[in-house]
Amino acid sequence: MSTTEIRFSGFGGQGIIRCALITGKALSLYDNKFATMTQSFGPEARGSACSAQVVVSDERVLYPYITRPGVLMALSQEAYDKYWGELPDGGILITDEDLVKMGSDHPNLAVRRVPATRFAESLGNRLFTNLVALGFFTAVTGVATADAMKKALPGLVPGRFLKINIKAFEKGYEHGVQCMAGSAP
Amino acid sequence: MNDNTEIKNPLAGVLRTERMPHIWCPGCGIGSVVTCFAEATKRSNIDPDKLAVVSGIGCSGRMAGYVNFDSIHSTHGRAIPVATGLKLANPKLKVVVFSGDGDLTGIGGNHFIHAARRNMDLVVICVNNFTYGMTGGQVTPTTPSSANASTTPYGNYEYPFSLPFLADAAGATYVARWTSLHSRNITQSIEEALQRRGFSFIEVITPCTTLYLRRNRLGDGVDTLQYYQNNAVIKHGIDTRETAIGFQGQIVVGKFVDRPKPDYLESATRCNVKFIGDDYQLYGKTEPEKQAEEEAKKAASGGESAV
Amino acid sequence: MNIVTADPKGVDAGPHFMDGDHAIAEGALAAGCRFFAGYPITPSTETAERFAERAPEVGALFIQMEDEIASIAALIGGAWGGQKVMTVTSGPGFSLMMENIGLAVMTETPMVIANVQRGGPSTGLPTLTAQQDMLQVRFGSHGDYNIIALSPDSPQECFDLTIEAFNLSEFYRVPVFIMTDETVGHMHEKVVIPPADQIKVVERNLYKGPKEDFRPYGFDSQGGHPMTRAGDGYRFHITGLTHNERGYPVMTPEQNQIVLTHLIEKINGNADKIIRLEEDQVEGAEVVVLSYGITSRIAVRAVQEARKKGLKVGSLRLITVWPFCEQRIRDLSQKVKAIVVPEINYGQMVREVERSAAGRCQVVSVNHCGGAVHDPLVILKAIEEACR
Ligand SMILES: Cc1ncc(C[n+]2csc(CCOP(=O)(O)OP(=O)(O)O)c2C)c(N)n1
Numbered sequence: 001m002s003t004t005e006i007r008f009s010g011f012g013g014q015g016i017i018r019c020a021l022i023t024g025k026a027l028s029l030y031d032n033k034f035a036t037m038t039q040s041f042g043p044e045a046r047g048s049a050c051s052a053q054v055v056v057s058d059e060r061v062l063y064p065y066i067t068r069p070g071v072l073m074a075l076s077q078e079a080y081d082k083y084w085g086e087l088p089d090g091g092i093l094i095t096d097e098d099l100v101k102m103g104s105d106h107p108n109l110a111v112r113r114v115p116a117t118r119f120a121e122s123l124g125n126r127l128f129t130n131l132v133a134l135g136f137f138t139a140v141t142g143v144a145t146a147d148a149m150k151k152a153l154p155g156l157v158p159g160r161f162l163k164i165n166i167k168a169f170e171k172g173y174e175h176g177v178q179c180m181a182g183s184a185p
Numbered sequence: 186m187n188d189n190t191e192i193k194n195p196l197a198g199v200l201r202t203e204r205m206p207h208i209w210c211p212g213c214g215i216g217s218v219v220t221c222f223a224e225a226t227k228r229s230n231i232d233p234d235k236l237a238v239v240s241g242i243g244c245s246g247r248m249a250g251y252v253n254f255d256s257i258h259s260t261h262g263r264a265i266p267v268a269t270g271l272k273l274a275n276p277k278l279k280v281v282v283f284s285g286d287g288d289l290t291g292i293g294g295n296h297f298i299h300a301a302r303r304n305m306d307l308v309v310i311c312v313n314n315f316t317y318g319m320t321g322g323q324v325t326p327t328t329p330s331s332a333n334a335s336t337t338p339y340g341n342y343e344y345p346f347s348l349p350f351l352a353d354a355a356g357a358t359y360v361a362r363w364t365s366l367h368s369r370n371i372t373q374s375i376e377e378a379l380q381r382r383g384f385s386f387i388e389v390i391t392p393c394t395t396l397y398l399r400r401n402r403l404g405d406g407v408d409t410l411q412y413y414q415n416n417a418v419i420k421h422g423i424d425t426r427e428t429a430i431g432f433q434g435q436i437v438v439g440k441f442v443d444r445p446k447p448d449y450l451e452s453a454t455r456c457n458v459k460f461i462g463d464d465y466q467l468y469g470k471t472e473p474e475k476q477a478e479e480e481a482k483k484a485a486s487g488g489e490s491a492v
Numbered sequence: 493m494n495i496v497t498a499d500p501k502g503v504d505a506g507p508h509f510m511d512g513d514h515a516i517a518e519g520a521l522a523a524g525c526r527f528f529a530g531y532p533i534t535p536s537t538e539t540a541e542r543f544a545e546r547a548p549e550v551g552a553l554f555i556q557m558e559d560e561i562a563s564i565a566a567l568i569g570g571a572w573g574g575q576k577v578m579t580v581t582s583g584p585g586f587s588l589m590m591e592n593i594g595l596a597v598m599t600e601t602p603m604v605i606a607n608v609q610r611g612g613p614s615t616g617l618p619t620l621t622a623q624q625d626m627l628q629v630r631f632g633s634h635g636d637y638n639i640i641a642l643s644p645d646s647p648q649e650c651f652d653l654t655i656e657a658f659n660l661s662e663f664y665r666v667p668v669f670i671m672t673d674e675t676v677g678h679m680h681e682k683v684v685i686p687p688a689d690q691i692k693v694v695e696r697n698l699y700k701g702p703k704e705d706f707r708p709y710g711f712d713s714q715g716g717h718p719m720t721r722a723g724d725g726y727r728f729h730i731t732g733l734t735h736n737e738r739g740y741p742v743m744t745p746e747q748n749q750i751v752l753t754h755l756i757e758k759i760n761g762n763a764d765k766i767i768r769l770e771e772d773q774v775e776g777a778e779v780v781v782l783s784y785g786i787t788s789r790i791a792v793r794a795v796q797e798a799r800k801k802g803l804k805v806g807s808l809r810l811i812t813v814w815p816f817c818e819q820r821i822r823d824l825s826q827k828v829k830a831i832v833v834p835e836i837n838y839g840q841m842v843r844e845v846e847r848s849a850a851g852r853c854q855v856v857s858v859n860h861c862g863g864a865v866h867d868p869l870v871i872l873k874a875i876e877e878a879c880r
């Protein structure tokens with residue numbers, strides 16, 4: 001049985017919860033996996049930090065919360081500072097390269113950086129940052145297929161923005177593919 | 186039920202005669218309100234199968250057990266929300282709440298103002314005897330200042346509600362007050378309320394002979410009717426702020442408010458039609474029901490439409 | 493029992509990725525519930541919001557009442573008005589509902605109440621999980637009575653069990669409770685809503701006989717007694733007072749005996765038909781872990797670890813928490829060394845286990861205050877100790 005625990009984090013309004021919902025939906029409805037998504041509702045959910053978790057497995061997920069994250073996506077400095085320490089050796093750390101200044105090179109982690117906000121701005125709106133990051137996440141982790149992720153979008157992004165969100169996803173995805181091929185600019 | 190009682194008793198058909206005698210004390214004012222209610226239901230020509238009565242707990246609350254309509258004797262203070270559920274679940278019903286002053290405005294006060302605010306289509310009749318009758322004569326939110334009650338043994342030092350003012354301020358669209366002496370007016374008000382839509386509130390000041398009158402040395406039921414006779418002043422349409430009642434003081438009676446306004450269900454339906462379109466229907470037919478109907482129609486037209 | 497297939501209008505068939513709260517609302521709509529009265533409270537509010545959103549297209553009515561007392565009172569009116577009714581709440585609101593839960597029991601009014609449990613007492617932990625109302629649901633209203641309570645362990649089961657709750661409620665004419673928790677309520681998973689023709693729904697058994705024979709109640713310790721609704725001409729009377737089958741007050745000890753026996757025995761006497769359990773490798777086990785709701789998922793993880801270590805451990809999940817599976821525990825207690833009971837409370841259902849086991853085996857409470865699920869290792873440790 002293979003189980004992966006993923007934490008999406010950032011600040012409120014960045015679409016972090018959405019990222020987790022799209023990923024969970026893609027995995028469980030279109031990728032034939034079991035996925036459980038939870039989010040922090042406690043007092044810690046107030047304020048600027050925001051976090052949502054997806055546990056994905058080939059079998060039924062029993063324990064719904066994060067115990068040993070395999071992937072951390074941190075789209076804000078605060079989120080990075082708060083969560084990077086829980087990644088075990090070999091864990092994947094995804095950050096926005098403009099928003100997050102890393103305190104170290106993290107030689108024991110697989111660090112993957114993407115200019116998600118900048119890409120989103122080039123598409124016309126910062127609001128697409130989460131989709132760029134999600135496309136990138138899909139390419140660099142291989143947890144879900146790009147097809148499933150795109151299929152999961154309707155209903156989770158506003159209908160009139162569906163096309164541009166797909167574009168944002170693809171932009172992030174391509175960057176991720178290049179990055180993995182070692183040819184990212 | 187045999188026909189003899191029907192001739193003898195004008196209330197037969199409206200009351201569950203098999204449940205008589207009732208529990209109320211001699212001289213108690215509740216009975217007169219019940220008689221007026223019964224008379225009003227007959228005069229209003231309302232389909233008795235579509236009339237339902239809900240009450241809470243108290244001497245007045247026992248009313249639900251004596252009327253020959255669908256009736257719910259609920260919990261203390263909760264008649265209005267129960268009635269709200271009944272009305273909304275079955276909009277064809279006319280739902281009447283019969284309640285005491287403590288029931289309606291003490292423990293149930295919050296429900297009272299909110300049903301008025303929503304202009305819920307209910308007829309709310311309050312028997313205001315200035316006391317918790319059923320539990321032995323304690324002070325209520327309407328007990329006049331300085332009156333004696335078992336829990337204010339040295340006189341009531343709180344300020345009472347004036348119920349017409351409360352109802353009006355909360356949004357009731359029909360507000361009237363009478364004393365149990367005014368049976369014709371009570372009957373007429375209830376009849377009017379049964380025929381309109383929205384939150385209608387009728388307060389009836391009544392004597393609690395056993396407790397309130399005795400404790401305050403106010404004589405018997407006849408003395409009280411004399412007091413009403415001398416002190417009730419009819420002032421239709423008066424500003425409800427002018428309706429406060431002092432101990433053994435003047436009682437302003439009349440129809441104070443009667444204004445049209447869409448009730449809760451009308452407003453809800455209007456909003457949903459805007460959203461769904463003209464074929465919006467609350468509790469519309471179920472799919473199987475619709476199919477059965479269509480098939481029946483087809484069968485009736487000789488199956489020509491089968492092709 | 494009048495069993496029909498669901499009205500497609502209320503069935504949003506297909507696979508969804510949704511949380512337990514939303515799944516409860518969808519289950520209610522699929523079961524034919526068309527009346528919802530509620531008051532917002534975390535972590536249950538999403539159910540009310542979902543119902544309110546879906547109500548117009550389904551032709552259902554949603555009303556936000558002034559408080560939880562009013563909400564449950566409205567359900568009693570709504571049910572006797574002819575609708576299938578439900579509400580949802582959490583701790584503080586559940587406490588406010590207690591008096592009229594008693595009225596619903598006494599008047600044999602079908603309704604479904606979901607409690608998405610959070611940590612208490614009082615305002616406690618509004619946003620964090622717990623299983624602390626498991627005894628309140630059974631004993632919280634005054635007087636002697638009985639109810640049915642189900643405990644889903646996933647959003648899918650929130651959907652499935654809400655339908656079952658309505659079906660049981662209609663047949664036994666008793667409030668049926670969905671005792672879930674913040675974790676399951678807020679957790680998103682795949683929920684497959686089957687097409688309407690695959691959903692079995694128990695319709696209300698409405699009396700159709702002659703008026704003079706009409707009785708709103710039948711005190712025979714069984715379910716299935718016909719009900720009526722206002723407006724059908726039967727002129728029913730119902731009261732919270734002790735009453736006869738006609739619904740009229742009869743306030744004597746003898747009548748109280750008749751009514752109570754019926755109210756309690758219609759559930760207890762049919763417990764074997766009502767109770768649903770999920771068992772895994774219980775036969776031959778040395779130790780059995782008994783759990784329910786979210787805790788059962790955590791417990792299974794501990795059980796799997798224990799089995800890896802060669803321990804003979806079974807797991808028993810209560811899908812129906814009330815009535816409690818007394819007989820099953822009595823039998824088990826003669827065969828196993830210990831029953832381990834993890835709960836997110838200071839030991840509630842474990843009392844039932846102890847009572848049923850009556851000293852024939854060890855009963856180990858792995859209790860845990862509200863706010864978080866167990867660490868599976870804590871349960872594992874309890875299993876290991878019990879096996880020793
Ligand atoms: C929750 C609750 N609290 C208290 C009572 C006791 N109780 C029964 S009737 C009543 C007062 C009724 O007074 P009112 O509504 O004025 O009716 P009346 O008897 O005067 O007609 C009280 C306090 C109760 N039944 N339920």
Ligand code: SF4
Binds near residue numbers: 212215392
């Ligand atoms: S106690 Fe008072 S209110 Fe109650 S029945 Fe007697 S007179 Fe009427």
Ligand SMILES: [Mg+2]
Binds near residue numbers: 317
């Ligand atoms: Mg009174």
